[in-house]
Every structure is written in structure tokens, then in C-alpha cells.
Amino acid sequence: MKFRNRGAVMVLALLCLAAIAASPLDAAEKPGLIVVISVDQMRTDYLVRFRPYFGRDGFNRFLDRGAQFPENRFRHAVTFTGPGHASIGTGLDPRDHGIIGNRWYDVQSGHTPYCSEDARTAWVGAGPEAQKIPWKPASPVQMTEDSLGDRLKEKYPGSRVVAVGLKDRAPVMMAGRKADAAIWFEDRFGRFVTSTYYPPRPSLLKFNERLPEFFAQRKTWELSGRIPPAALEKITFDPPELYGSKIVTQGGTPTFPHPLPNVRAILYSPHGDELVLEFARSVIDDLSLGRQADGQPDLLFIGMSSTDYYGHNFGPDSKEVAEGIVRLDATLESFFRWLDEKAGANRTLVFLTGDHGVQPIPQVAIAKHRKATGRDNPELAGRVDFNNGPGEAATVAQVSEPRRRLETLLAKKHGYELRMDAPNANEGAIVIFEEPSLYLNRAVLARRGVAPEKVKQDVRDWARTVPGVLTAYTNTEIQNGLPPGAPYALAV
Secondary structure, eight states, rough: OOHHHHHHHHEEEEEEEEEEEOOOTTTTOOSSSSEEEEEETOOHHHHHHSGGGGOSHHHHHHHSSSOOTTTTOSSSSSHHHHHHHHHHHHHSSHHHHHHOOOOOOOOTOOOOOOOOOOOOTTTEEEGGGGGOOOOOOOTTTTTTOEEEEHHHHHHHHOOEEEEEETTTHHHHHHHHHOOOEEEEEETTTTEEEETTSSSOGGGGGGGGGHHHHHHHHHHEEEOOSSSOHHHHHHHHHOOOGGGGGSSOOOOOOOSSSOOSHHHHHHHTTTTTHHHHHHHHHHHHHHHHTOTTTTOEEEEEEEEEOHHHHHHHHHHSSSHHHHHHHHHHHHHHHHHHHHIIIIIGGGGGGEEEEEEEEOOOOOOHHHHHHHHHHSSSOOOOSOOOOOOOOOOOTOOOOGHHHHHHHHHHHHHHHHOOOOOSSSSSHHHSSEEEEEEEEEOOOOHHHHTTTHHHHHHHHHHHHHHTTTTTOOOOOHHHHHHHHTTTTTTTTTTO
């Protein structure tokens, strides 16, 4: 594919919001620094619900003085962090760039690889704890196509392409295969790290020396007061009777103020994104990004992931998300004003987008509908659970209740005995669920003389009856082409 065409696709994938940092660039002037910011789990409606409480130069910089694209859609159905950031970085769909999930099941090896793992690399900056943690460093080795950064370096060999973030898969996937650096915060080590995939840049990791002071000053997440109490109640749906649907970390609470007893708790608050932008400032300073004497442009990707952490814990209708997004607005405003002075307002181009959105917490969706209509909606269901059970040795009896029902149904239909106390890996017709797919245990089916294609169809038909599942397809159907009008046909 030619760069010109890929660039067009890139723009469509990237520009959920776009803005020049302060004043318009001259049509003949290329930017010295391009900054691409991904806000993990950022929903477009947040920009409407919370806008009355934004400052002038955070999100409103885009909304008032930039170009915005609120009707943009990702084309892919598997809207996870890994695929989303790879699509932001490449402008391609997961089927093309190769990152089809955060994890996926490899039928040939029986392994479930993590999207950015790379066993051939070593940790850089991890400290002495690295040897104690069985976790592989990260790289884009599993990506199969070039990114915007890769193509930029083809056009401008002197350009620097750098990415920073909290989650490894955000900067790694956005930066691409030829990046000068991708650095992320590894909470198991409590510091920013990278891997030997990238050229050594030890000066960038000196920022870790500032971390103790940063964390010492952030022991609580309290309401900032930016949203008046009455307004906060109006723009959220967060009654005490639903606090049990929230995920409360150890030592935490379901409502404000939230104690932050450790580093992970701090990352699961708006302070985590403050940390990323502080680090981004340090990287821009250290590398003098955007200030090359020959005018070659630099590209910086920034992955903001605290929104995803507290978004999953508390849900998009919570006071925490409202407060968090308004705090993020203030954090971005401070960063943009600093960037104007440091890199030059008329030579900096900033894009902001999201890797995916989020559904409401099921219990909250049910309660909201009941309050609004006075009745239940049969299409709203609780959590859909296809859990694999506790580890690789899990028995059939230990997988989730819906999975057990499925296994029992298949055994009855195909006439074989199902031993509930046997390891699922040796007994179940389904070897693993890796969202959003159920994978057949082909060795078990072959031993029983059961045709895999028939089992696929049975699993598909069963899945369509599970409350909360819109539809299901077999991989054969997808490969052969779904009929026009089939739900999510284009997205899968």
C-alpha cells in the first residue's frame, strides 16, 4: 500500500479529536513536533456530559479551536487496548496489523501470547526485582505492518519517534517497529522501564529518581470541587445501593475520599495520568523534541491509561469517572501550556483520540433503565461469564456455570460421557475462552470422533441464547464472509 493511501486511513483512525496546539500552522510549514495522545477508555459522550466543567485549554482547546470528529468509529469489534493502540499507530484493522487482542489463543502451540510480549528481549531499568517476576518485556515484534512512526522515519530519517505511557501495550503498539524509544511504567517494579528491543537511552530513565517524591505527595484521591455537588449528582448515576457493583481494591473504598496506600492504587486514580505527562515533559526536554536544527519533525505518542483503570473499577456513570475526566482536563491544560512555550505553539500539532470506549456496569444499566421506565428490559443482562477456572489444571467443574452448561449440552447431544472432575484441558470440548472467542479442544473432539464443524455450530447457537450476548459466529462463517446485514458483519 502506498504511503499516501495509508496516510488517509491513518487520519480517519486517529482523529477522534484533533487540534493545533495554539495557533494554526501555515499551510507550507510542517510541524516540528507531532504529539498523539490516546486516552484509554475515552468515550465521546464525556466531552458533552462534562464539558461545562472543563477549562479553556484542555479538551476545549480541541473543541473550540481544533477539528473534531465525534462520529468516527473503529471498524473492528474487538476493541481492546492492544488492538486499539495498534490501530491508532498504523491506521489499519487488527486483521491487517496482527494485534487481534490483548491476548489470543495460538491453536498450533497451545500458548496464549500477550500482544506485546517478547521473550527475546531483556528488561531495561527494572532493577533487581526483574529476575523475580515471570513476565516478559515488551516490543512490537508481533505487529505485522508499519506504523505512522515507521513511515515518518522513511520520509525523514532524522526524525525521532518516541512513546510513553502506563501500560506497555499503549506506547509499544503506537510507536511501531522502528521507534527510537518506548517507555512505560511497570507497577510490579514501581518505575518506568523499557526493553532491549529499543536503542539504549539511559538518560530518559533518570526520571525514576523523582518517583518517591511524586508518590509521597499523592496518598488520597479526593473530590477537587471542580464539579459542584448538585451537578455531580445530576451528571452521574451512582446511588449507594449500587456501590457493591464497583471494584474496590485492597484498602480502598467505594466512594470519596479514596485512600491510595500504594503505587498501584495511585495509578488507578487521576494521579497516574499526571505522572505520565510529567514524564512526557522530561522526555521532551531530554531529547529536545521538536527543536531539530534541520527542521525534521519528531513524533511523540502518549498513552494515558489511568482512565481505563478507574473506569473499569467504577464504571462510566460513576462520580469517579466524572471527577477523573475533569481532573484530566486540568492536567492536559497545564501540559499544553507548557508545550506551547517549550516546543512552540505554531510548530506543534496535537492529536487526541481513544483506543476504545466502555459499556456501563451491567447492574447500573439495569437500574438506570428501571428508574427511567419503571420496568425491566429483558435485553439488559448481568455479566456474561465464560471463565476458564483457576489455572491450567482447572477441572470441568471449576469452569464458569455457563461453560459447564455448554459442556453438558454438547456431551448429551454428541453422545459421550463428561467427567466433571477431570481437567478441562483433557475433557472439555472447549479448551479455553479468550475474549471474545471460545476455542475448540480439537484433540478431545478427535478422540471422541466428533466433527469440529458441527460443534462450532452448536456452540454458536448456544451462545446466541445467553443473556447479554448479541450474536455469535463461527470462524468458518467469518472466513467465508458473513451475509450483508448480519450484526457486526463488517467489524468481525
